[in-house]
Amino acid sequence: MSLWRFFLVILRFNAVTFGGGYTIIPLLKQYFVENKKVLEEDEVLKLTTLAQSGPGVMVVSASLLLGYRLFGIKGALVGIMGAVLPPLVIISIISLFYQQFRSNLWVSAALAGIGGTVVSILFITVFNMAKNALKTNPVFSGLMMTASFAAGLLTDIRTSVIIFSVGLLSLILFSFYKEEQIP
Amino acid sequence: MILWQLYRVFLTIGALSFGGGYAILPFIQKVVVEEMHWLTIVEMTDVIAISQMTPGPISLNAASFVGTKIAGLSGAVVASIGVITPQCILMLILSRYLFSGKEIVFLEKMLKGLKPAVVGLILVSVIGLVESVIFPKGGFYLDKTNIASMVGMIVGAVLMIKKMDITKIIMIGGIIGLSFTLSL
Structure with missing residues (x-):
């Protein structure tokens, strides 16, 4: 080839x-x-x-x-x-087209309905992702999920800081313990 | 300079978005929408819809969309290169080890915690989206447009649970939007 x-x-x-x-x-x-x-x-x-x-x-x-x-x-x-x-x-x-036509009556009417469906699509996708992520090490995964959800919703901690800390913590934890040892 | 700024912002996003397509949403919302004001939250919703209807992953689509809006075609190129720079450097380094039979496990270890954490962060963004999609003008009110959005949301949820194809759901959302806004 x-x-x-x-x-x-x-x-x-x-x-x-x-x-x-x-x-x-x-x-x-x-x-x-x-x-x-x-x-x-x-x-x-x-x-x-x-x-x-x-x-x-x-x-x-x-x-x-x-x-x-x-x-x-x-x-x-x-x-x-x-x-x-x-x-x-x-x-x-x-x-380019979007910038031109976003304010058009028909386009904005269609996008109003589409916006609603997008929200539902995301909600259900997140729900499925959560189910999937909780399959292995459910206690640890649940803790990470709740902690970052709370940090994102209630504090001003930057998303980059959250990601960096979780990545580091996870790397250290899974290097010292076997996967089966972590609940 | 705006191009350099675009590159830097999308570089950071590319370096930190772990765990698949939607992982970029929290960054788009916090950094691109709230911090840089390059998109409105309504435009962000539109980008997600467009991404579902076109080929290509959300991060690259968002980079091209924001880039074009801020600085035209060169903006789109710069933002796209920015978002893939970190992964390209990392993969080029790791590719030597991968094909010589060595196991690369540090990313998988990081992902153990990052996968669920990203889900939590995306949920925060989606909750933020509900409010701005249903009440784009702020506060509680009812008009043709936001009734259309609410109906779209309910119908979308039902069809999603019935596992209908996402492209079709979005098209139905468009029809709902048109018929409500133009007929009421």
């Missing part, structure tokens, strides 16, 4: 996959492991696990790691570009 072909594939997957990252992974796996046979399934699993546990945009990390594995540094850069370009182009165009 050529570098150019790789770029086009990453670009295409990122341009047609809705709802962000997680839907792209099975597509990538199918293409690179089953169709092109340039990667082992276990390599894709390893790189997506790393991409998911890192900060930022999961698809960008996954495309970078794929590119690096196949073509080295060049591939990593091409992977990044392929993942970033579609949303950059699409949203920039939408954003």
Whole structure:
């Protein structure tokens, strides 16, 4: 597979996959492991696990790691570009139209209803995320969830400080104790 | 300079958003909306809706949207590069270890606490959103627009529980908005 072909594939997957990252992974796996046979399934699993546990945009990390594995540094850069370009182009165009039409009667009427549905979508998504996060180490997870909720709602502590402290605490705790030892 | 400011703000957001797409919401709300005043909370809701209807992850969509609004196309480019800079540096460093068979566990250990913490923070943002979506002018009142939002919210909740596709739910929200505002 050529570098150019790789770029086009990453670009295409990122341009047609809705709802962000997680839907792209099975597509990538199918293409690179089953169709092109340039990667082992276990390599894709390893790189997506790393991409998911890192900060930022999961698809960008996954495309970078794929590119690096196949073509080295060049591939990593091409992977990044392929993942970033579609949303950059699409949203920039939408954003320009948005500034023009937001005050239009029809558009603002539609967006009033949409705003309501977005709130519900978020609420239920957060609820599902919470259920998911509480599956392992429920006491510790519940404590972290409640503490950051309270800190975010009731205090002026910066979000960055909350994230940094929780990350550090969690790293220390899970380095000294085994996962099974933490309730 | 505005471009440098955009880059710096989105760099911080990119470095600290752990745990998937919605992890960026608390930062967008606290930093981009409340601190920098680059978006209104209503615009933030619109960005989330647009993100659900277009390909691409929320963080990149938000970066492009805010960037375009503040500084045009160059703003969108700068904010997008900013939001991915930290992860790209980190992944480039880690990629050498990953494919030579070493296990990388420190991120997963951090994520144990960060995952639930992020859920708590997102909930704070969503609670903030309810108020500004339902009563954008502040205080309690009823008019065509916010009745449409309330109906959208209720219908949205029901359809979400019934696991309808999110894109469709948003389109139904648009229809509700149009029919209420224009017919009442």
